[in-house]
Amino acid sequence: MPIDPVRLTADLIRCPSVTPEEDGALVLLEEVLTRSGFSCTRVDRGGVSNLFARWGAAGHPRSFGFNGHTDVVPVGNAADWAEDPFGGVEKDGRVWGRGACDMKSGVAAFVAAAADFVAETPPDGAVILTITGDEEGPGRDGTRALLDWMSGQGERMTHCLVGEPTCPERMGEMMKIGRRGSMTCFFTATGVQGHSAYPHRAKNPLPALAKLVDRLASHRLDTGTEHFDASTLAVTTIDTGNTATNVIPARSRATVNIRFNDAHSSASLSDWLRAEAAAVAAETGIAIEARIEVSGESFLTPPGLLSDLIGAAAEEVTGLRPVLSTSGGTSDARFIKDHCPVTEFGLVGQSMHQTDEHAEVAQIRQLKSIYGRILAGYFAD
Template sequence: MQTLTDPVAVARALIRQPSVTPDPGGCQQLLGDMLAQLGFAVTHLPFGEGAERTPNLFARLGGQGPHICYAGHTDVVPPGAEEDWRFPPYAAECVDGVLYGRGACDMKGGIAAFVAAVARRVAQGAALDGSISFLITGDEEGPATYGTRKVLEWMQAQDQVPDYCLVGEPTNPKVLGDMVKVGRRGSLNARIIVQGTQGHVAYPHRADNPVHRLLTVLEALRATPLDNGTQYFEPSSLQVTSLDVGNGATNVIPAQAEARLNIRFNDLHTGAALQGWLETVCRQHAPRARVEVQVSGESFLTAPGEETHQLVQAIKQVTGREPCLDTGGGTSDARFIAQYCPVSEFGLVGASIHQVDEHVALTDLEDLARIYETFLKGVGV
């Protein structure tokens, strides 16, 4: 128990278990053993088959409400060239008050802080007034097909859906206490393929130039802003990411041109509505165009309530900073959780994630554990 109350010791133990997505190494088994030691009922939930088989873990302590769930992932991105690291990426070296290692911030350090927070609550000897659970996937950094979404489906079937979920992703840009994520923008990727009629450039009247039509489509899409933002969201953004023709000749009008774009959208839109808008604009300017759309996540917002208030108060108490409530950045597994219960995100400083020499200050690990512990007390668990 003594070791589990120390977030640095827990983080070092987890980092020393290489777990590049979706290979769990021994990381999830180690975490499960730690939670079992604290009295959690631990269920390992591998989903998928063959190369897609994904390790997941659900653990719960207590059986009554309020039920607070902590969500995260044990998988990490590859370290790259290990010789470029100051220390081996899985050695978990501590030097001058800093812990180095792949996953130190994203997000084994965050998991360690929550384990330590719960261990301290258990060590106090009082019975929990509610219950605490862990939803841990091994496929957040990958396609996320058999990770958090599948665990949530299992949780719903087993009547294990929490009252509130806290995701421990590294949300702070510069300093611990900067930012709490209370939502995320949606993300839509689109491919627009415009068919034309090939011909000689000297006889354009005999051809139909798809490049010209595509450029007209793109300009029409860009001409009017999607919106001006909302209380918690910045304006939606459409960005053209690729324009391809594949034409190696200078005197030939091509038969086809295509573009790719991404829309990061706020809570004024849905993926389906945006797809309809794209298709309408394309029909107006390029009737033979084809639009292919993939929505990787819808926008969502957890309206600030008691749990978010208690999280902010805990951050203020430990760090002296009042975090802003933000919805920017990329997507996370919170987009899946939001379909089941209110969810917010708060973790470590993310400046070094996915980089060589990923690292975290030891003081930040301790402060995050104190924040999580104070939060649990604040919500009555």
């Protein structure tokens, strides 16, 4: 009997799996997939629950993979929701609840599509599902843990589709063939505290920090590349914490976030940030420390087999040919790109992380159909 992706979405929403809690979401999926003939393994690490499921022989040279997550962000004030955020209510042609859009519906669609596909047309190859509980969190023990485990076990996907929401407004209009890199730099400027009436006896770190931030924010990183828009730098905070109007502070901090394309690497940008900080420090006599955290490098999966399959399947079901995009933030595709070619395609993402998050029933069913067609095309030869 075919698996209903809408019902499975609702059942998953009823599992309040706020990162890093699993709360039954992966248990439910393991039961569904085991009944469908998949070999399932829990790959838990660092207090995070993950699920690996495979139909077919391990190590098969043709292994199509799906990746997704069942963890969700907090609901905020539950009283602000029109429906129970963990009720999985189907109403007005939509399924309501936290994770309905991002991305329990995507997981339900590819689980349903994969299970039905292997039952109806068993392929010459393997179908692999990697489902994590740590995409909305730090990401250290989620998809990365699954890939580490797969490497140790000799398991491999030859291509992978991540089921994140990718369509801005209409179902079928966009897929992601890459993502920008993301990094954050935390600057600390240190001077000498003093009385504001005697500034010559102090060393004020604020003008130096302001000078540095202005130089960074005014700099054009690039004008874009073939598949990427221009890189961006955003100043996200400047903090001093000084409540006294007659005290020059000893220390001040600023943070910038860079979303960068394939014209850069985190290493080259780190060198630039530290060089700019050193230059301002030399000009002002204020010590400036730079601490950098990298969330992911930019990457691109060149148009080809995977994007062609997704495009054809989406157009058959929705009438729209998805444009190839690298917009948006980061996703777990940034880890998978080191394992195999990866592309993202999923629902319209307008309500993700919002109060009254929801997904349209018709779109969930369309997504299952698209995923099924992708599998059929991949294993057609």
